[in-house]
Amino acid sequence: MSRPSSDLASFRSRLKTARHIVVLTGAGISAESGIPTFRGAGGLWRKYEATRLATPQAFAANPALVWEFYHYRREVCLSKEPNDAHRAIAECQKRLASEGKDLTVITQNVDDLHHRAGTTGVLQLHGSLYRVRCTSCKKVWDDRNSPICEALADKGAPDPDTLDAEVAKEDLPHCPTCGGLARPHIVWFGENLDPKVLDATQRYLDECDLCLVIGTSSVVYPAAMFAPMLAARGVPVAEFNIEETGATAALGYHFAGPAAKTVPEALKAFESNEQ
Numbered sequence: 001m002s003r004p005s006s007d008l009a010s011f012r013s014r015l016k017t018a019r020h021i022v023v024l025t026g027a028g029i030s031a032e033s034g035i036p037t038f039r040g041a042g043g044l045w046r047k048y049e050a051t052r053l054a055t056p057q058a059f060a061a062n063p064a065l066v067w068e069f070y071h072y073r074r075e076v077c078l079s080k081e082p083n084d085a086h087r088a089i090a091e092c093q094k095r096l097a098s099e100g101k102d103l104t105v106i107t108q109n110v111d112d113l114h115h116r117a118g119t120t121g122v123l124q125l126h127g128s129l130y131r132v133r134c135t136s137c138k139k140v141w142d143d144r145n146s147p148i149c150e151a152l153a154d155k156g157a158p159d160p161d162t163l164d165a166e167v168a169k170e171d172l173p174h175c176p177t178c179g180g181l182a183r184p185h186i187v188w189f190g191e192n193l194d195p196k197v198l199d200a201t202q203r204y205l206d207e208c209d210l211c212l213v214i215g216t217s218s219v220v221y222p223a224a225m226f227a228p229m230l231a232a233r234g235v236p237v238a239e240f241n242i243e244e245t246g247a248t249a250a251l252g253y254h255f256a257g258p259a260a261k262t263v264p265e266a267l268k269a270f271e272s273n274e275q
Contacts, residue, residue: 004239004254011253011266014236018210021096021103023089024226028215028241030111032260033080052163054188063181064165067172070184071152074129078146082117085214085240088264090118104204108216108223110186123201125193125223127186132173136180149173193222205230211237212266215259218247227251238266 005011015021027037036044048069052058059066082090093103105114106123112130114122132143147153151171158165173182187193205226213227228250231237238253239245240262248254255262 004248004251006253006255008255008266011236011238011255012268014210015267018236019101020204020207021092021101021210021212022204022208022230023103023105023212023214024216024223025105025107025109025114025214026216026220026223027109028217029083029085029259029263030080030109030113031215032085032258033083033113035077035080035111035113048158049163050189053158054186055190056188057190059183059188062165063169063172063183064167065158065163066183067148068152068155068158068165068167070129070186071148071155072157074148075146077111077113077129078144080111080113082113083260085259085263086113086117086119088267089114092267093119106201106204106223106226108220123197123204125187125197125201127184127194129184129186131185132182133185134175134178134180134182137175137178139175139177140185141176143173198222201226208235211235212240212263213237213247213251214240214263216241216245218245240266 027035031037052062053066053069089103089105093105096103104121104123105119106125107114108125110124110126110129112128130142130144131140132148133140147155149172151167169181174180175182208230211227211230216223218224218227224247227237227239228247231250231252236253237251238255239248239251240255240259242258243256244254255266
């Protein structure tokens with residue numbers, strides 16, 4: 001099997017003629033804004049036991065602990081800013097729209113940095129830290145309050161050794177409509193992705209004629225199969241990552257290095273109309 005190309009001129013030529021671009025992003029793009037990843041060095045799932053913090057069973061057993069963990073993550077993300085990769089994608093989307101073309105971001109991230117950079121129509125496979133869902137009536141709403149409730153004010157990261165929380169259940173976030181206990185609108189381990197999000201994702205993948213895969217380890221399914229599936233169909237796929245992944249060999253392009261540097265450089269063709 002031939003090695004993927006790192007020829008920027010070739011990629012930019014593809015970019016110039018593409019009409020339906022899909023950008024798949026993972027934790028690596030946000031790591032460069034200072035947001036912890038999950039499986040890499042210093043990742044959250046190396047520090048914490050995921051089954052005690054990110055499953056429906058964990059929430060049922062100790063909602064205060066789960067909320068403390070997600071409140072900590074919300075506060076960390078609110079303190080960070082989109083980086084040059086996020087901004088380059090948003091700018092590219094606007095330029096494409098002015099040419100009658102489209103760019104759709106499909107992300108595994110829950111930090112909303114794509115939104116804050118100005119990208120519209122983002123498909124969030126795993127939900128958002130800033131959306132909340134009632135466990136009773138299933139109402140979903142946006143919530144960017146800091147803190148999300150007074151009982152969690154000034155709470156930092158849970159202690160990984162004790163994983164204990166002292167917040168009373170009645171002081172946690174509750175539904176403004178029915179009063180039921182609220183939970184983060186996140187797809188936890190053991191839960192299915194939202195069928196509506198999956199259907200929309202499939203529609204964009206079906207139309208896609210160029211794909212960028214940015215900052216993902218390509219190990220979390222179903223997202224891990226999207227890029228190889230497109231490549232097998234003959235769609236040019238460009239991977240932007242610090243290092244090669246299990247999917248690299250099957251893709252058309254691989255650009256190594258920090259996304260905040262490689263992505264703006266690759267999308268520069270839209271700024272100067274380079275060939």
